[in-house]
Amino acid sequence: MKKTILLALTLTAFISCKDDKKTESATTAKTETLAPITDATAENAVIYEANIRQYSPEGTFNAFTKDIPELKKLGVKIIWLMPIYPISMKNRKATGELSVEDIKDPKEKAKYLGSAYAISDYTAINPDYGTKEDFRNLVKTAHENGMYVILDWVANHTGWDHKWITEHPEYYQKNAKGEVTDPLNPETGKSWGWTDVAHLDYANKELHKAMENEMLYWIKEENIDGFRCDVADNVPAEFWQKAIPQLRKAKPVFMLMESNKNYLLKDGLFDMGYGWEAHHVMNDINKGTKTVKDLNNVFDKIAKEYEKNDIFMNFTSNHDENSWNGTEYERMGDGVEAFTALTYLMPGMPLIYTGQEYDLKHRLKFFEKDSIPKAKAKMFPIYEKLGELKNNNSALNGGKNAASFKRLATSNDINVLAFEREKENQKVLFIGNLSKKDQQFTAPIEGTFTNYMTGEKITLAKDQKFNFKPWQYYILVK
Template identity: 70%
Template sequence: MRKTIFLGVFLATFISCKTLKNQDKTKTEFATLAPVSDAMMENSVIYEANIRNYSQEGTFNAFAKDIPELKKLGVKIVWLMPVYPISMKNRKATGDLSVEDIQDPEERKKYLGSYYAISDYTAINPDLGTMEDFQNLVNTAHENGMYVILDWVANHTGWDHKWITEHPEYYHKNAKGEVTDPLNPETGESWGWTDVAHLDYTSKVLYEPMKNEMLYWVKEHNIDGFRCDVADNVPTEFWQFAVPKLKEVKPVFMLMESNKAYLFNGIFDMGYGWNAHHLMNDIAKGEKTVADWDALMVKQESDYKKEDIWMNFTSNHDENAWNGSEYERMGDAAEAFAALTYVMPGMPLIYTGQEYDFERRLKFFEKDEISHEKGKMFGIYEKLGVLKNTNEALNGGKHPADYNRIATSMDKNILAFAREKDGEKVIFVANLTKDTQTFTLPVEGTYTNYITGEKVQLAPGQEHKFDPWQYWVLTK
């Protein structure tokens, strides 16, 4: 009997040690990649991955298979829209209706809810795959020289989150003591985000647990940073507390959904280029001109520091879902503005489907697969990605290349500027109107139209005739 017991204990200990060894092996089997650095930020392209709608399967594994395709586009940072389980309670079916409003049970099944109504910060949405599948995606990205950042929603949780019952002190409450959805602080009215419960950072009791949830992904899954949803709705003091803790583990890249200057300052590396984006939309509609663009560039230079990085985009998940695709908003100007996002100071973003000329809005609360047919834009993004990755004149990080406006004879309609650094030079010239423009450009020499490969000979006083939305990216 004693021998049997001893043998049982020995086997149990052996198995336990083996299991622990395997667990340790799993934890340390990360693909190696140089840490996040200032140098990496200078020439990166960022890709926003809507996993649900990226493929027919809508899974991590299906997306991971295409990571080599993204590498062709010069992508160095993959931003994953929230990967966590989605709350069932108050789940939205449309912008105005919840699943509770849908009577037909079969109809209800197609409404998968908002990625941003999170029920557990440290788990994986089973619709997308398993934790092992997620880790495979991260490792595959790292093996291809790409960094992975997670979408982080610190402002609110889904109504199914355990904190609702276990820690009600973490949430905003109304006069009746009821947890509320996020409210406009100026009016007290709901933003309409009724599928989420508003977190309260007033007492700071939430700081430590929220920081720990973020740390989990850095420590246990080797992710490289976060895109922080409505970052300016969360107290700055929280970010000042949490971000240094993340950086104690490894360097991380921090993107804020905000353009507030005070949130840079060593907290966030990159902000949303909302001002430039909205101006692009307005110019495309004929409501603003190149003069407004010049004014914006002057204002940003005075309002922000040189090391503040902007994410430049013609679309993202919010713009696509609620305001329309870039083709809906910009029409024939979409390609010219896409090129502008690469050559202007900052980092260009590609949102899921843009590389495949996807022309419609993606449904936000249900499955809505993009097409994967390569048309014009894949080649355009591929060329621009190579140029961004390799030409220091397009550096757009904390040590950006110079931006020098070039005056033309039609400055209200023609945008021309040079980017220069360490002897490298790229010139951008674009007709930002719906009409044909004739103008002169005070530049001389022989250049290459980088997009077409054609030689361009420039001489002082030479007239140029540009079709609507025609552009040049000129290299030596």
């Protein structure tokens, strides 16, 4: 009997010890290795959009996680993960106008993985990418390397397999027959073509709380640092006005919106919007349909219509542009490097999309498995050098307390862009020939500078003539 009691006590102590270790392990997993994100983070950050499916041949969290130290070399401080959730099977997109239901050959059907934006469960992980433990390791590794992780959030619609379709059909928009619909253009009533998703209806106030709770899960349970919100202006502002303050009560978060609507940047809602207008003008300058004058008009419009603490994400590519409109090399031709430099020098935060650092020159498949090249060529050292300048020179601060931005008039403002940024006794100038032809011009710049990209010293006299080749640019550091 004594032996039995002794054995029982020993087993109890052993189990208790194991439980303590579990608790200790869980606590350790939650331990912060990085201070919560602040406004100061956005001042000198580079953001990286990670397409997990296409980043590696494996298409997994683990394959991406091992490369996080490489992103650190590029000055990346925020990692934006494209949707990591399970993808709906029903109405899954295949190719063209076809869905998987239209394809009969099993082998052909199997290769179509669907859109990451057709989500069947907001709080689960796409098993193709790995497990929740793999995801947690990604977040932990990012934090250990001084990077924050934000998740792509799709509040406008769900996949057709989402449990809300059957459990809460009142959460969805419906047609005259009472059937749940895919998203419709409010002006025409016609489908946008996103037939693989079901449109949520925010007239139902219970949906607001349900969606907010799904977002809070990732902050409270998985320690993420914010969200990039898909088609944010297609969701009523009322939802964001309720939800974002609740998210920030749980933890400081960084909120990026796929929109440039100024009303969503006000009153502590979103931190950053898309710099769509500047991006489109850059594309059009290469086409020859617009000039530097149009880009200057964008800068003027931003100064007039937005507040000083509004932040824009500057980019030469992203997942939509790459897959649907072409790589930056298709859209911007030989101007890619100059426009890339511009995204770092102009006010805002520069974006690197998966593969750009490796000179990706093909359109990544959207509904199928694909992969990027992983050999360092021309662009990796350029991104590395630009990232170092962005991270360390306060004259390129682009957040809520941004450095000054002053345009410099040249004798050839149609083709040549010149401006200076300044803060805390630091000054950086950009001069670029944004055209396909040689350009001669003068600019009101004098003094001795370092040409940042080459390291050479340059002394400029008043009214000196410049002769720039097509797409030639200077980054001058005082």
